Amino acid sequence: GENVEQHPSTLSVQEGDSAVIKCTYSDSASNYFPWYKQELGKGPQLIIDIRSNVGEKKDQRIAVTLNKTAKHFSLHITETQPEDSAVYFCAAIPPYSGGGADGLTFGKGTHLIIQP
């Protein structure tokens, strides 16, 4: 099955600086890579995703890059703000269904702390 590794586990940056979170995946067939933001006591919120047919996607201050050859993808947040403080999860999923593979496989999460 798929395995997703996420680094770092904790990231502290000054407000206004950029933050980068990195993930690697094991199944080369995986073709969909979402990122979720989770605030304390709440469910994960989808913030951006990327499919394997593109290398980069951007939405305002958030961008995701994908390197299929190296099997890694990254989340970039620019001009960080206090409300960006949360736990961020990357995930991956292969295109085939059945065999327990039709759910997302998540990384362990990155606690992003924005220092004022």
Next chain:
Amino acid sequence: DTGVSQDPRHKITKRGQNVTFRCDPISEHNRLYWYRQTLGQGPEFLTYFQNEAQLEKSRLLSDRFSAERPKGSFSTLEIQRTEQGDSAMYLCASSKKQGTTEAFFGQGTRLTVV
């Protein structure tokens, strides 16, 4: 609110009791997923439904767990004879179709077994 809705938000139960959680997905979504999340970890896949059919169960889903989606709309997750190790956040998500599409999560049900 047209998002995924879960009830209750919190549940405290004594070990050995049965509990049931409910999930109402986004109305036009025919796929519904259950995940479990323990402290400091990412969500772990438990099971999913395509309409009313339960198509897959994770190894994490012991025989004390059962899920239903009788009419292809809301779903319930029941845990029988709860154990302290069942304490976790139980998350429900829904999506329009097979995996490679956006999945939206509910707020979760926090279960504490004492």
